[in-house]
Amino acid sequence: QVQLVESGGGVVQAGGSLRLSCALSGRTFTNYGMNWFRQAPGKEREFVAAISRNGGSTDYADSVKGRFTISRDNAKNTLYLQMNSLKPEDTAVYYCAARFMITSSRSDEYPYWGQGTQVTVSS
Numbered sequence: 645q646v647q648l649v650e651s652g653g654g655v656v657q658a659g660g661s662l663r664l665s666c667a668l669s670g671r672t673f674t675n676y677g678m679n680w681f682r683q684a685p686g687k688e689r690e691f692v693a694a695i696s697r698n699g700g701s702t703d704y705a706d707s708v709k710g711r712f713t714i715s716r717d718n719a720k721n722t723l724y725l726q727m728n729s730l731k732p733e734d735t736a737v738y739y740c741a742a743r744f745m746i747t748s749s750r751s752d753e754y755p756y757w758g759q760g761t762q763v764t765v766s767s
């Protein structure tokens with residue numbers, strides 16, 4: 645069974661940076677496409693970024709393109725999200741998610757989820 649544990653959330657001022665981490669255990673990390681999603685209060689969960697199994701392909705939501713970078717360290721079974729130039733509208737609970745073999749921007753296609761980590765950006 646895949647287990648995902650996120651870390652790295654917190655409170656930061658607008659314009660600041662945070663790096664989220666997500667550790668996968670229980671299965672072979674390189675078999676899974678990985679995503680970050682987020683959910684703000686009163687809003688639906690939305691796609692943030694995706695990365696292929698070998699890290700060679702990435703995709704981003706328009707709202708974070710140029711500010712966020714998704715990456716993975718397959719030797720450490722860990723996914724990252726580097727968030728720069730943070731804005732108050734980035735405030736949300738951030739979730740990592742795993743899907744066997746290929747990624748998708750649809751949250752309903754991901755069977756494995758972390759517990760979420762809160763990111764709060766103050767203005």
